[in-house]
Amino acid sequence: IPPKSIKHYLQFNDLTLEEYEYVIARAAEIKRKFKAYEIYHPLIDRTLVMVFDKNSTRTRLSFEAGMHQLGGAAIYLNTRDSQLGRGEPVEDAGQVMSRMCDIIMVRTFGQDIIERFAAHSRVPVINGLTNEHHPCQVFADIFTYIEHRGSIKGKVVAWVGDANNMLYSWLQAAEVFGFHVNVSTPHGYDMDMSLVSTDRFTFFANPSDACEGADLVNTDVWTSMGYEEENAARLKAFDGWIVDAAKMSRAKPDALFMHCLPAHRGEEVSAEVIDGPQSVVWDEAENRLHVQKALIEYLLLGKIDTENPTD
Numbered sequence: 554i555p556p557k558s559i560k561h562y563l564q565f566n567d568l569t570l571e572e573y574e575y576v577i578a579r580a581a582e583i584k585r586k587f588k589a590y591e592i593y594h595p596l597i598d599r600t601l602v603m604v605f606d607k608n609s610t611r612t613r614l615s616f617e618a619g620m621h622q623l624g625g626a627a628i629y630l631n632t633r634d635s636q637l638g639r640g641e642p643v644e645d646a647g648q649v650m651s652r653m654c655d656i657i658m659v660r661t662f663g664q665d666i667i668e669r670f671a672a673h674s675r676v677p678v679i680n681g682l683t684n685e686h687h688p689c690q691v692f693a694d695i696f697t698y699i700e701h702r703g704s705i706k707g708k709v710v711a712w713v714g715d716a717n718n719m720l721y722s723w724l725q726a727a728e729v730f731g732f733h734v735n736v737s738t739p740h741g742y743d744m745d746m747s748l749v750s751t752d753r754f755t756f757f758a759n760p761s762d763a764c765e766g767a768d769l770v771n772t773d774v775w776t777s778m779g780y781e782e783e784n785a786a787r788l789k790a791f792d793g794w795i796v797d798a799a800k801m802s803r804a805k806p807d808a809l810f811m812h813c814l815p816a817h818r819g820e821e822v823s824a825e826v827i828d829g830p831q832s833v834v835w836d837e838a839e840n841r842l843h844v845q846k847a848l849i850e851y852l853l854l855g856k857i858d859t860e861n862p863t864d
């Protein structure tokens with residue numbers, strides 16, 4: 554039976570505001586150390602196992618490099634060449650993997666898969682993206698917003714595009730951090746309200762109206778991983794949902810633009826916006842590294858005594 558005290562990070566609201574404030578402060582310090590080439594090895598001999606059912610560039614790289622930088626090791630497994638691809642139950646995989654390592658990251662399809670995996674794990678499990686949630690990315694994005702603009706409390710975040718994993722994690726973040734989300738999704742691609750547990754959002758049928766007065770404009774791919782066969786229909790349905798200069802001009806003059814990447818210029822965002830001065834997409838990507846290192850440190854070591862740190 555897995556120990557009761559282990560803490561997983563399967564959805565954004567698995568951490569409280571107070572925990573986020575602590576981990577954000579640690580992420581800033583860990584980022585400072587990284588930039589200063591300061592060695593920080595609190596996780597010597599600890600191993601992270603990463604299980605990928607879907608493609609990745611940023612998630613794999615940030616977790617693998619991050620674990621190495623903390624003094625530990627990371628092991629990459631994917632469905633194709635592990636026994637998961639041959640039908641080994643996720644419950645069994647959770648049992649076995651968690652007996653050989655200290656922490657696990659899973660990127661998979663349904664949220665139910667990672668929930669079942671975590672229920673059988675003896676060590677913390679981190680959601681590296683599911684169909685329903687992408688909490689690590691939204692955590693990095695909130696950190697990025699705070700770096701550029703300070704507190705996100707009371708701000709307005711526009712979401713223009715698909716009702717996908719990123720949106721559901723942003724909506725959970727709105728509840729935790731106290732901001733509002735203006736949502737605009739095309740007809741037929743509405744939010745699944747069973748995944749929404751906040752009233753901190755307003756729906757706009759017109760995507761330009763959703764950007765009005767926003768502090769941050771956010772979008773993502775129109776076709777997420779796992780939905781590829783819908784791509785042609787989605788391209789038609791999302792016509793008009795591109796975040797372009799005209800939509801950005803409806804937002805506040807100092808509004809930021811975010812996209813978790815990978816992006817498709819000319820589809821969900823124009824090149825002039827993603828490559829323009831309001832875009833912070835490269836900071837978002839980099840901050841995956843710093844935020845996840847702080848998250849791993851917290852899940853494995855708890856709150857450390859920053860006055861008397863080890864190593």
Ligand code: CP
Pocket residue numbers: 608609610611612613682690813814815
């Ligand atoms: N944003 C993000 O999670 O990127 P990858 O799919 O490359 O990991």
Ligand code: NVA
Pocket residue numbers: 682683717718719773774776777778813814815
């Ligand atoms: N919504 C996208 C995010 C990719 C990082 C997807 O799930 O494919």
